[in-house]
Amino acid sequence: MQRAAHTAVCVVAPAMIRRCLKCRVPLQVNSRAYSVVPTPRDSEEKDMLDRILRVDHAGEYGANRIYAGQMAVLGRSRTGPLIQQMWDQEKKHLQKFNEILAENRVRPTALLPFWNVAGFVLGASTALLGKEGAMACTVAVEESISEHYNSQIRALMEKDPERYTELLQVIKEFRDEEMEHHDTGLEHDAETVPGYWLLKNAIQLGCRAAIYVSERV
Amino acid sequence: MAALLRGVRAGRALRGLSSVVAAPTATTPQCSSLSRGFHRAAPRLQDDFKSDKPPPSSSSTTFHEHYQAHSAEQDNTATASHEGAAAEQASRPNTSYQDQSGEQGEEYETEEQLQARILTAALEFVPLHGWSMEAIASGAETLGLSSASTGMFNNGAGDLVLHFITQCNSQLTEILAEQHKQVQLGQAESKATADFLRDAVETRLRMYIPYIESWPQAMSILLLPHNIPDSLKHLSTLVDDIWYYAGDRSTDMNWYTKRAALTGIYNTTELVMLQDSSPDFEDTWNFLDNRIQDVVNMASTAKQVQSTGEAVVQGLMGAAFTLKNLTGLNQRR
16 A cells, blocks of 8 residues: 555656746755755745755855964964864865755855955964964854854754754754864963953854854845 | 745646546546545645655655545545645644635635636737736636636736746746756766756747747836846746756855856847747847857856966966075075
8 A cells, every 4th residue: 555655656746846836945856865954845944944054054164264264374383283173174064065055956145255255364364363363263263153053953953853853963963063173272272362352252243243144145 | 926826836736736646546546545645644735745745755654544534535526636635635634724715625726726727828818918917807718707807916917927937937947857857867968068058048938939929018017116026036046947957066156157147148038039030039049059158168268267377376486486595585594
């Protein structure tokens, strides 16, 4: 009986998939058995998932550029290898989000060139304050990002934890790694930079503005 | 408006469903009840039909087993009209507004589906009456409804034009998806990007040929301020779909530049088509070819410029380094 149902579904499914019109729900032409993001049921869910993925992608892209800026200044110093290691993890995150975005036909944020420059400048300028400055920047940014991931996890858990299990897993894993970076920054004398409180809050304010804008633009 | 467009989708989906399932219905009523039960399992009428199919049916088999008993009584009506799916939903425990509207039975359809049917019927009268309320009224009359049902359409001719555009876009998406499937199954070769874009745009613009006389009127209707958001949305989904099937998976600024380029190509080609009087619109397709070539050339030129720039910068750095060596600035004492 189940097989009959399955064949009935198979008979109908291709026609139905193709008739998915301008509702902007992605056509599952690849129909992979495993995909991180579930197919949205309606345009509201698609919008919500789009926003989440777009801002996460922008965040990882920005973090990438920040570490690139830091490496440009401190790459040959003693902290070079440490920053390189954290940068490599961010590259992995960005790659994962690139895949997810492409698979789900999510529009990337239009402000990417801006985050490109702004991230690099932030990383480079804080690195000019020395190793402590770079670590303080890392602490501030990673704290913002972790907070942001946490609120996304909360939102998804509130909606439907079972539906979004894979996505939640990915976000949790990334959040844990960002927290690691945050702790690494603290271990390496981030708090000893002069003006730590000011610097940290300014950077976090910037991050919050960036998150707000990237969700929408 | 959004409701209308959802209804268009739903209407078409249900009609397609009925045409597909009608065949097995005669021989395997069991099968159709299962599939109908499956469809009823989808919590919402509109998008679930399309989007819930790909996920494994294991999650919904429990639903359809539950509803099979329910559907057994309703299967007796011979028509496989799935416009009745809405009524079937009304028989489920949750109370939807459709349930309470008092309409029951297999023939019930939503207002949006009805509007879609009227507008589709009205398209035949467009060559005669243009894109106007008269065409819609004539369409309603062929369906056996009074011409006063045009009162349903607040946007008048705009509704008709937008409905037509939506229909064309979905036809194109079907064609592209079918081609994509063929390529994936290895039954067809994948085309080069430029060829793919040319074919997609040509296919899409050819859908205007039956209405080409009145198309300028349609375009001016689309440019009315209250229609602009919708027409832009349709244009952007069209361009996004074409690029997706052309294989674009970019997640950076290329996403924007590619779509902007294709939008420009599509719009200018459409305008050229309006003025074209050559046999089978050859001039238009030549124009399209040239524009696509332009874009391709521009892309490769941009790449060349970038690599030349990099080479020049490296050369300058090398020269500066050599100079420093020559003047002895590089030595540490």
